[in-house]
Amino acid sequence: MMDRRTFLKGLSALGALGVSPAWAASGAAEAVPADQLPELSGDLTVYLGRGEGGLYKQVVEAIRERNPSLSLEVRRGSSSGLANTLVAESEHGGARADAFWSIDASSLGHVASEGLTRPVPAALHEPLPEAFRFEAFAPVSGRVRSMAYNPERVREADLPERIMDLPDTDLTVGWAPSYGAFQSFLTAMRLLEGEAATRAWLRGIQGRARSYAGELGAVMAAAQGEVDLALANHYYTLRLKEGQPETSLELAFTRGDAGALVNTSGIALLSQGATPVDFARYLHSGEVQRFLAEEAYEIPLAGGVEPPAGVPALARLEPPELDLTRLGDLQPTLALMREAGVL
Amino acid sequence: MSYRLALVYGLSALIAAAVLLPVGVLLVLGAGSEVALGAQALEIALNTLLLTVLTTAAATLIGAPLALLTTYTDLPGRPLWTGLLAAPLAVPSYLGAFAYFAAAGPGGEIEALTGLATPSVDGLLGATLVLTLYTYPFVLLSTRAGLRNLDASTLDAARTLGMPLWTALLRVVLPRVKNSLAAGALLVALYTLSDFGTPAIMRLDTFTRAIFVEYNAFGLDRAALLSIGLLGLVAVVLLLEWVVGSTRERPGRTPRLHLGRGGAAACLAAIGLLLMAALGMPLGVFTLGVLREGAGSFDPAMLVRSASVSALAAAAAVLLALPVAYAATQGRVGRILERGTYVGFGVPGIVLGTALVVVGLRVDLLYQSIALLAFGYVVRFLPLAVGNIRAPLERTEQGLVSAARSLGASPGEAFRRVTLPLILPGLLAAGALVFLEVMRELPATLLLRPSGFETLATHLWEVYEAGYFGRAAVPALLLVAVSGVAVALMLRRERGNDDALT
Numbered sequence: 137m138m139d140r141r142t143f144l145k146g147l148s149a150l151g152a153l154g155v156s157p158a159w160a161a162s163g164a165a166e167a168v169p170a171d172q173l174p175e176l177s178g179d180l181t182v183y184l185g186r187g188e189g190g191l192y193k194q195v196v197e198a199i200r201e202r203n204p205s206l207s208l209e210v211r212r213g214s215s216s217g218l219a220n221t222l223v224a225e226s227e228h229g230g231a232r233a234d235a236f237w238s239i240d241a242s243s244l245g246h247v248a249s250e251g252l253t254r255p256v257p258a259a260l261h262e263p264l265p266e267a268f269r270f271e272a273f274a275p276v277s278g279r280v281r282s283m284a285y286n287p288e289r290v291r292e293a294d295l296p297e298r299i300m301d302l303p304d305t306d307l308t309v310g311w312a313p314s315y316g317a318f319q320s321f322l323t324a325m326r327l328l329e330g331e332a333a334t335r336a337w338l339r340g341i342q343g344r345a346r347s348y349a350g351e352l353g354a355v356m357a358a359a360q361g362e363v364d365l366a367l368a369n370h371y372y373t374l375r376l377k378e379g380q381p382e383t384s385l386e387l388a389f390t391r392g393d394a395g396a397l398v399n400t401s402g403i404a405l406l407s408q409g410a411t412p413v414d415f416a417r418y419l420h421s422g423e424v425q426r427f428l429a430e431e432a433y434e435i436p437l438a439g440g441v442e443p444p445a446g447v448p449a450l451a452r453l454e455p456p457e458l459d460l461t462r463l464g465d466l467q468p469t470l471a472l473m474r475e476a477g478v479l
Numbered sequence: 480m481s482y483r484l485a486l487v488y489g490l491s492a493l494i495a496a497a498v499l500l501p502v503g504v505l506l507v508l509g510a511g512s513e514v515a516l517g518a519q520a521l522e523i524a525l526n527t528l529l530l531t532v533l534t535t536a537a538a539t540l541i542g543a544p545l546a547l548l549t550t551y552t553d554l555p556g557r558p559l560w561t562g563l564l565a566a567p568l569a570v571p572s573y574l575g576a577f578a579y580f581a582a583a584g585p586g587g588e589i590e591a592l593t594g595l596a597t598p599s600v601d602g603l604l605g606a607t608l609v610l611t612l613y614t615y616p617f618v619l620l621s622t623r624a625g626l627r628n629l630d631a632s633t634l635d636a637a638r639t640l641g642m643p644l645w646t647a648l649l650r651v652v653l654p655r656v657k658n659s660l661a662a663g664a665l666l667v668a669l670y671t672l673s674d675f676g677t678p679a680i681m682r683l684d685t686f687t688r689a690i691f692v693e694y695n696a697f698g699l700d701r702a703a704l705l706s707i708g709l710l711g712l713v714a715v716v717l718l719l720e721w722v723v724g725s726t727r728e729r730p731g732r733t734p735r736l737h738l739g740r741g742g743a744a745a746c747l748a749a750i751g752l753l754l755m756a757a758l759g760m761p762l763g764v765f766t767l768g769v770l771r772e773g774a775g776s777f778d779p780a781m782l783v784r785s786a787s788v789s790a791l792a793a794a795a796a797v798l799l800a801l802p803v804a805y806a807a808t809q810g811r812v813g814r815i816l817e818r819g820t821y822v823g824f825g826v827p828g829i830v831l832g833t834a835l836v837v838v839g840l841r842v843d844l845l846y847q848s849i850a851l852l853a854f855g856y857v858v859r860f861l862p863l864a865v866g867n868i869r870a871p872l873e874r875t876e877q878g879l880v881s882a883a884r885s886l887g888a889s890p891g892e893a894f895r896r897v898t899l900p901l902i903l904p905g906l907l908a909a910g911a912l913v914f915l916e917v918m919r920e921l922p923a924t925l926l927l928r929p930s931g932f933e934t935l936a937t938h939l940w941e942v943y944e945a946g947y948f949g950r951a952a953v954p955a956l957l958l959v960a961v962s963g964v965a966v967a968l969m970l971r972r973e974r975g976n977d978d979a980l981t
Contacts, residue, residue, distance in 0.1 A: 190941055211930035216695040221836055221926065228840035246697045314679065314692045349679040353580065360586025379771040379949065466696035479692060
């Protein structure tokens with residue numbers, strides 16, 4: 137695993153590691169090494185929603201170091217908190233952010249639905265696979281919905297292939313209904329399968345589900361045998377196993393439905409000018425893509441960077457087709473959850 | 480109304496208005512929205528109410544005897560224990576809740592390490608346990624301030640007349656500190672009403688959880704509306720405390736109780752157990768994380784920022800609390816103004832922070848400045864200071880001040896040489912409480928701070944949110960250490976004042 141300090145040095149000293157061309161076939165341009173990107177200058181204010189224990193901040197710091205004539209201000213907070221702040225700022229005439237790099241698509245979608253984002257230029261679309269070229273924001277790294285289970289208690293064969301079949305099993309489920317990632321997943325289900333099917337799905341599982349405050353908690357519960365499986369983003373399992381390698385916990389994915397949704401972190405451009413765009417290009421560089429994959433277990437999206445061992449490769453997943461910008465429309469999902477008594 | 484009283488009332492009204500300003504913004508934000516909670520609303524209200532009642536009762540039962548122990552007895556190492564016993568106030572309760580969640584129950588850390596099966600800590604009882612551990616110091620500190628102002632002679636008289644010690648403590652001492660006790664209990668209740676993290680981790684459906692869900696789903700108006708609903712419960716709690724009357728008496732020598740060796744040992748064992756539960760448990764769980772994942776990098780400047788902004792907010796809160804607390808002792812209008820300043824503590828920080836963002840945006844200079852951040856802290860934590868200053872002020876014998884005045888002292892000199900020494904323990908407790916609360920405050924800090932202003936609490940949140948709880952160990956330990964030292968320092972000054980009085 138790449139050491140953080142090496143990464144910082146590498147990026148600031150313009151060093152670039154080789155980039156695998158495996159993704160050339162998928163239509164995505166190869167990742168550009170950071171030393172071939174234009175030098176950034178001027179003022180730039182970035183709002184950074186969450187950030188994986190400071191890993192995103194390290195990326196930002198490396199970019200700062202690499203570009204001494206850039207005056208970069210970074211504001212961190214929860215992704216929804218910053219989205220709410222951006223909307224308040226625009227309503228009360230105090231907009232000050234040039235870009236919003238957020239850990240979840242729903243906060244980016246919300247900001248876009250308020251008309252605060254400018255269209256993503258082609259330069260930012262090029263390194264991304266077709267399915268991730270949205271108008272409102274440029275995805276940076278991915279995370280896939282997963283079923284985390286303890287193979288000592290549950291056989292993989294007993295897990296459903298389709299998420300909509302989960303209510304027909306007798307498996308107990310750990311979930312985190314108040315967690316953003318879960319609500320995004322359910323929003324995807326609502327958009328793909330309709331309201332009635334989603335409501336029925338919720339009601340079907342509810343009796344066998346235990347709620348947790350966060351998805352890390354749900355995954356821990358699956359490891360400890362409190363529940364048969366946890367519905368969670370894939371990286372919680374990988375991070376738990378990083379700390380406790382002896383933990384018996386595996387990942388399974390459904391196929392072609394909301395259960396296999398690949399949600400992304402991404403960057404929305406809020407002000408005009410080239411600097412925010414060029415800043416975003418750094419996030420698509422091979423160095424940053426690899427760093428996020430190796431340190432945060434996120435799925436690399438740009439430039440066909442191969443994920444490290446353990447991180448699911450995009451090519452082996454079957455995510456549904458969905459414009460992630462639409463995940464910002466959370467209120468109808470909450471209404472459904474309330475109706476079903478889940479929230 | 481005298482000129483001075485008018486001045487004090489005017490000043491208090493101004494402060495109360497400033498504190499209520501964000502609540503006004505909240506009303507505007509919430510206007511016109513609707514939340515259909517349906518049958519769930521009843522359950523949420525019931526859960527919130529039960530949690531508040533149980534936590535307040537438990538925190539009082541722990542905090543009051545500890546106050547007695549650390550104020551009147553000859554317990555060895557009293558200042559140290561008092562500092563440590565107050566330190567849980569600096570631990571964000573969500574960290575404590577998470578530690579218990581991870582440690583207890585089948586497959587938890589305790590079972591993994593020792594093989595002993597423990598019951599899961601969750602639900603109403605789990606939330607009560609955790610919140611009690613991180614709020615009892617409210618009762619401890621405010622009751623201590625009250626106890627320190629009592630004269631030993633009444634207790635001595637009761638004892639001389641043959642009343643057993645425990646009866647005397649219950650019937651002679653307790654009634655005279657009931658307003659300090661109630662002030663502490665009020666803070667516990669308000670904290671419980673506005674805390675989000677603990678009920679969420681303990682999987683208990685409360686008002687704050689519903690608010691947080693709405694906020695995260697970009698339903699600011701609905702979050703505001705639910706907060707207004709929560710304010711109804713806050714009003715009930717404030718009214719309940721209102722009916723607890725106050726007592727006035729001449730301050731004097733602090734009583735001294737001798738524990739004996741057996742008594743001291745038993746008390747130390749109980750204190751040790753409590754500290755293990757409140758501090759040892761989270762630190763232990765996070766230390767396990769360090770062993771597994773390493774401590775990660777840590778910037779010491781965060782500690783300096785946390786401590787300095789907490790000190791700034793504590794000083795501002797104490798200064799602003801003085802006129803409000805004084806006004807509260809002068810009559811009904813003053814008490815109503817004082818109640819007004821309590822509202823901020825019952826509003827969840829995330830909602831209050833949002834309202835202050837709107838306020839800050841109106842005055843561009845203030846937005847994302849330390850000034851607005853400190854103002855946010857004052858709005859939220861002013862009652863911590865007011866309550867601790869009001870109680871001793873109420874008991875301050877007006878005759879002493881009159882005597883000083885008739886002997887030729889100016890009002891200023893009378894305040895400085897008579898009133899101030901008498902209320903100093905209260906002022907110190909007030910400052911300590913605000914300091915500790917600001918150290919652990921998170922939601923409003925995230926929204927209001929200047930960009931790039933990382934504190935211990937924001938750092939803790941960041942690593943915890945991402946699931947790297949090993950990296951929470953060092954900052955959590957520092958938070959506890961700094962808070963313990965800060966409280967111990969304040970209590971040392973309290974002792975100096977003790978000598979001056981006797």
